[in-house]
Amino acid sequence: MNRLLKLLLPVLILAVGFGVFQYLKQTRPDRPVTETRERVWRVALEPVEPRALAPMLELYGQVENPDLLRAAASASAQVARVLVREGERVVPGQLLLELDPRDLVSGLARTGAQVAELEAQLESERNGQESDRAALEQERRLLELSEDxxxxxxxxxxxxxxxxxxxxxxxxxxxxxxxxxxxxxMRIADYPARRRALEARLQQARAEYEEARLAFARSRVVAPYAGVVSAVEVAVGDQVKTDEVLLSLYPLAGLEVRARIPAPYQAELAAALRNAGSLPASALVDGGRVGLVLERLAGEADPSGIDGLFTLTEGAEWLRIGQMLTLRLERPLRESVVAVPFAAVYGGNRVYTFVDGRMRAVAVRTLGSWFAPDGEERLLVAAPELVSGDPLVVTHMPNAVDGLRVEAHQ
Structure with a gap:
């Protein structure tokens, strides 16, 4: 009996435990079913507005002037007066610098004396020719008498x-x-040669005299036009040599800007110049607007691009030679393009529109930057699928995919 009890007791305990487990399982409360909800991202929208706009190309250029005047000393002399300073504006006819005239008077007098001397010799030769002809007649008569x-x-x-x-x-x-x-x-026959030699020497002496007279006149450096003094190389009392640069001057009207145009845009801009003749551009300098026009391309290019030469239409008073500028060049006009924020473009070739609460990808072609009147820089894109009024997602989403659920917020 005791042995049977020992065998049945573990079985009984297991049966009771299993029964309790089943009871607890049947009587436990039901777990609420969790519903998975799709996350909604909040984005800003902007209506699509196709327009005719010109993409802009940002360039970096330097101010230069092909008409830069470098006034040089007309003769070896001492600087008597310097009447202007670097950066000073001058008017036409204004005296800028003067060399000591005493250093040039002697050369003028010497060459003038040479001219007078040769003129006298030439006159003497003419008179001698007439005398020789008369004397020849007498000598021929004497020759006849001697023969007799x-x-x-x-x-x-x-x-x-x-x-x-x-x-x-x-x-x-x-x-x-x-x-x-x-x-x-023989003396009479040789007269034309002697006359030509004297005339040549006289012509040379007159040329030297004109050079001396011109050097004397140019000892006073006068502004030929309204401009700006870019450099003054000498001071009062300096001894200068012939052709030594004294000062530099450039006209405001002749300023140009040379900017490097990247090779990918070279063919487009060259064709636009052939068709339109010029392309407008602008720059901001010290808060003032500078108007420019691309009129021509440089005569030489390399694999990186070509230099564009811009003339100024307004704001030249803000500029100086050597100054660096950031230019915005208007490229040829494009029809039916959309100016979008840079954040709205993904991978450089797609944007997203808002359709039924989800993002829909639209393939686009980027054309370049464009600056709004308020100065905001945007990107011009073209896509036939973009229709006027379509809501464009302008919030940049790192996880942007086609079909992502979003909602608009103001």
């Missing part, structure tokens, strides 16, 4: 009336007279 005298002496000698000595003297006199006629004839 020799003929008579020979006749007397043959008749043994005259002496041999008289004949010799007559022949010597004839030889001398022939030599005189020959020399006089």
């Amino acid at each position: 005298a020799v003929a008579r002496a020979k006749s007397l000698t043959r008749r043994q009336v005259g002496s041999q000595n008289d004949l010799d003297l007559a022949e010597q006199d004839l030889a001398r007279q022939r030599l005189a006629v020959s020399e006089r004839s």
